[in-house]
Amino acid sequence: MKFAKTLETTATELPVEWRPYFINYKLLKKCINKIVAEIETRGLIHQITTDSKDNSETQKVEYMFSGDPGNLHPLLKIAIEGNDLSEPDALSGEQLTKVNLGAAHLNVTECHNGSHHNLGISPIPEAESDDRNYIYVELDSEVEFFNMLTKDMNNAMELSEQVQREQYQTDISNLQKQISTVANALTTSDRQASPKNKDMYIWREIFRLYIEWKVFQGAQSTSYSKDKMQGFVEEIEKMKLMKSMKSNTSRRALKSFLELNSSLLVFSQFYTTNQMAVTKILKKHDKRSGLTASSDFPVFMQKDVFFASGMLEMVYEFINTKLVTIIPQLEDYCCPVCYSIAWRPIRLACSHVFCVRCLIKAQKKNMLNCPICRAEKAVGNADANNLDHSLQNLMQTYFSREIKEKRKENEREQAIQDCQAITGRQYTGDEACIIM
Amino acid sequence: MSLPKRIIKETERLIAEPAPGISATPHEDNLRYFDVIIAGPGQSPFEGGVFKLELFLPEDYPMAPPKVRFLTKIYHPNIDKLGRICLDILKDKWSPALQIRTVLLSVQALLSAPNPDDPLANDVAQHWKEDEKDAINTARDWTRLYAQN
Numbered sequence: 001m002k003f004a005k006t007l008e009t010t011a012t013e014l015p016v017e018w019r020p021y022f023i024n025y026k027l028l029k030k031c032i033n034k035i036v037a038e039i040e041t042r043g044l045i046h047q048i049t050t051d052s053k054d055n056s057e058t059q060k061v062e063y064m065f066s067g068d069p070g071n072l073h074p075l076l077k078i079a080i081e082g083n084d085l086s087e088p089d090a091l092s093g094e095q096l097t098k099v100n101l102g103a104a105h106l107n108v109t110e111c112h113n114g115s116h117h118n119l120g121i122s123p124i125p126e127a128e129s130d131d132r133n134y135i136y137v138e139l140d141s142e143v144e145f146f147n148m149l150t151k152d153m154n155n156a157m158e159l160s161e162q163v164q165r166e167q168y169q170t171d172i173s174n175l176q177k178q179i180s181t182v183a184n185a186l187t188t189s190d191r192q193a194s195p196k197n198k199d200m201y202i203w204r205e206i207f208r209l210y211i212e213w214k215v216f217q218g219a220q221s222t223s224y225s226k227d228k229m230q231g232f233v234e235e236i237e238k239m240k241l242m243k244s245m246k247s248n249t250s251r252r253a254l255k256s257f258l259e260l261n262s263s264l265l266v267f268s269q270f271y272t273t274n275q276m277a278v279t280k281i282l283k284k285h286d287k288r289s290g291l292t293a294s295s296d297f298p299v300f301m302q303k304d305v306f307f308a309s310g311m312l313e314m315v316y317e318f319i320n321t322k323l324v325t326i327i328p329q330l331e332d333y334c335c336p337v338c339y340s341i342a343w344r345p346i347r348l349a350c351s352h353v354f355c356v357r358c359l360i361k362a363q364k365k366n367m368l369n370c371p372i373c374r375a376e377k378a379v380g381n382a383d384a385n386n387l388d389h390s391l392q393n394l395m396q397t398y399f400s401r402e403i404k405e406k407r408k409e410n411e412r413e414q415a416i417q418d419c420q421a422i423t424g425r426q427y428t429g430d431e432a433c434i435i436m
Numbered sequence: 437m438s439l440p441k442r443i444i445k446e447t448e449r450l451i452a453e454p455a456p457g458i459s460a461t462p463h464e465d466n467l468r469y470f471d472v473i474i475a476g477p478g479q480s481p482f483e484g485g486v487f488k489l490e491l492f493l494p495e496d497y498p499m500a501p502p503k504v505r506f507l508t509k510i511y512h513p514n515i516d517k518l519g520r521i522c523l524d525i526l527k528d529k530w531s532p533a534l535q536i537r538t539v540l541l542s543v544q545a546l547l548s549a550p551n552p553d554d555p556l557a558n559d560v561a562q563h564w565k566e567d568e569k570d571a572i573n574t575a576r577d578w579t580r581l582y583a584q585n
Contacts, residue, residue, distance in 0.1 A: 337498055337532040339442040361499050362532065371533035409441075 003280050004029070010273045018270055021159040023152045023277040029284065031148060034141035036288050044076065044137065045290075063291050065146075065300035072146045074293075076137040145285065146297070149278070153301075156274045163267060168315050171260050176322045178253040179203060183327055199250040201401070202241050204327045206254065209235050211324065215261060216316040222269045229261055257323070268312055328398050333391075337362075337371055340409070341402040343395060347388040350375035356387075357410055439467050443493060446536055458540045460491065468493040472504075472540060476583065477548040481575035482510070485583030489519075489543070491536065501530035502539055511571075511578040513552040513561035521546070522556035 004025050011019050039045055062077040183203035213232040216225055236242065236254075245251050282294045335342035337358040344356040352372045359379055362371065368380030395403060447467070450460050457475040462468075472489040476482030488507040494500050504526060506519030514522040525534060525542055555561030564571040 337442070338440070339445045358532065365496075365499050367499070367532070369531075371531040374531065 003277070007273060007277055010269060014266060014270050018159065021156050021270075021274075023156065023274050023281070024148065025277050025281060028145065028149060028152075028281045031141060031145040032281075032285050032288050035139060035145060035285070038139050038141045039289060042137075042139070044139075063293070063296055065296060072143070072150055073138055074142040074146050076139070076291075078135045078137065079133070146293075149281065150301075153274075153278060156271075160267075160271060164315060168260070168264070168318065171256070172318050172322050175253060175256055175260065176326065178249055178256075179323065179326050182247050182250040182253060199245050199247060200327060200398070202245055202250070204329065205239070206236065206241055206257075207324045207327060208329055211329070216264065216268070216312075216319075222265065222272055225265055225268060229265060232261075233258060260319075264312075264315060267315075271312055328394070330399060330402060333395060333399065341395065341399055341406050343399075343403050343406045345388045345391045345395065346382055346386045347391070348375065348378040348382055348386060350378050352378075353388065353391065355406070357413075442498060443467065450536060455537055455541055455544075458537075458544060460536060460540060468497075470536070474540065474544050474547070476579060477544060480548045481572045482512075482547045482579050482583070485510075485579035487547075487583055489540075491540075493536075498532040498534075501526050501534075502536060504539060504543065509578060509582040511560060511575040512547065513550050513555045513557055513564045513571075514546055516557040520556065522554060 007022065007025050011022055062079070064075050064077055065072060066075055067073040183198060183200045209232055213228050213235070215228045215232055236258075242251055242254055245254070279294070282297055286292060286294050330341065333341055333345075335353070335355040335358055337354055340355075342353050342355040345353050346356050346359050347353050348370050350370045350373050352370050352375075354371070359382060362368075362379050368377050369375060370378035447462055454460075457477065459473045460470045461472075462470050470491040470493075472491050474487045474489060476485035476487065485508075487510060490505050490507055492503045494503065504521055506515055506521065508519075510519075516522075521543060523542060523546055525531070525539065550564060552561040552564035560571070563574070
């Protein structure tokens with residue numbers, strides 16, 4: 001009852017054209033009533049309930065799905081021990097009669113409705129080689145329920161796929177082109193002027209914030225994402241990032257980027273609500289009927305993306321790989337010792353990268369192993385050949401400001417050291433090993 | 437004397453995302469000096485205790501390790517009467533890629549795993565080796581006496 005209400009209110013918040021694609025929760029619920037009634041009238045209640053209580057091998061109702069998602073057949077597979085008659089002592093008399101009664105009842109049903117192809121005992125789908133006999137029972141209402149459910153799910157999936165394909169993928173690709181031209185230093189031929197005249201630093205800040213706020217990261221609820229999104233937008237406004245942009249294309253691109261994210265939020269709401277509706281209706285189905293669709297149905301539908309929830313992640317992944325990576329973030333190019341850009345990047349034999357300055361200091365202090373992995377003598381053996389040229393080029397393209405700053409820092413430090421050398425006061429040097 | 441970028445960044449991160457059971461706050465007048473609090477780890481004789489430490493970043497940090505000392509009295513084979521700690525990464529195993537956070541996590545781990553074979557406080561280590569149960573009881577008593585208020 002409660003969930004049906006939430007479903008309705010959520011639906012009103014979403015685009016009108018999406019509403020028909022919701023899971024038809026109310027109709028499905030009515031269908032569950034039919035299932036309950038059918039189980040009762042066909043005398044199956046015993047079979048199903050004894051199964052849950054009594055795990056004995058002799059009488060087992062197995063719940064299974066056959067056919068394919070377009071034409072689904074939920075079956076109750078009821079086992080009757082083949083050597084029942086030869087070893088009657090193995091079974092308690094009571095159980096035996098129950099099985100027989102149940103079977104008899106089913107047979108009767110089939111006779112009565114001989115014309116109806118969906119009723120009664122279905123053919124055994126695969127050859128069973130053990131000594132048991134099985135009866136397969138298919139309930140009309142079950143068929144109706146699951147075909148309705150799969151139809152709804154397919155509809156929802158179709159819409160999702162369509163939205164993803166037509167809207168998000170093209171949107172993201174377009175944005176990628178736009179942002180690349182305004183922000184990516186590599187796309188211009190005039191290298192000298194590019195980083196300064198472009199909005200690369202602003203875009204880097206935007207994406208840094210985007211990563212920091214983790215709007216869509218982790219399987220979080222939609223309301224969580226909404227809060228994060230709001231925080232992200234507020235921060236962009238506070239820092240006046242849009243205003244400080246130099247090109248109009250940049251501003252347009254930022255607008256589209258924000259729009260893309262808000263529309264993703266709406267999509268996420270649609271998607272998760274539908275997912276929840278399916279889970280809830282299956283639970284309801286199980287509770288009322290005593291069957292185990294919550295666990296069995298998703299297994300049967302395994303190939304279906306609906307339960308995998310991969311659709312949303314695919315879109316986020318797309319944003320993260322296509323857009324956010326356009327501009328490298330400083331954090332990924334910092335020296336793990338001084339925490340500023342690893343300028344002149346030296347790659348040690350163990351492949352860890354540090355700035356040349358920190359390695360010289362380490363060498364002077366006779367700390368010759370890699371600071372990260374302690375690879376022996378990695379620092380000691382490093383020389384000019386360890387300079388990573390391609391990394392250096394990349395840094396020059398993307399981090400000209402940071403490199404400039406780092407150079408200044410290094411010069412200042414050098415000056416202090418020279419001063420110390422002249423005055424004869426030394427702060428470094430190997431002092432005796434003291435604890436504390 | 438300006439503070440190196442590394443120390444500023446480390447401090448920011450320490451305050452923004454503190455490690456569980458550990459807090460480190462720099463002094464306002466000396467940003468290289470930190471007041472540290474480590475909660476005694478669960479399932480150790482120090483459980484329930486709150487231990488105060490001081491941490492100082494020397495001039496050539498991170499090329500030299502931070503200096504760390506317990507201010508709260510503690511009965512531990514690798515910590516002496518003056519609060520000095522016997523921990524390899526604070527001495528010869530220091531690496532400039534280590535940080536305040538990793539150092540304090542190591543100290544916290546040392547509380548969970550006392551190592552009487554590499555002692556600093558000889559008498560305590562002796563006690564630990566001869567009668568571990570009794571030593572742990574003393575450590576519990578000390579925790580109650582000195583680290584709870």
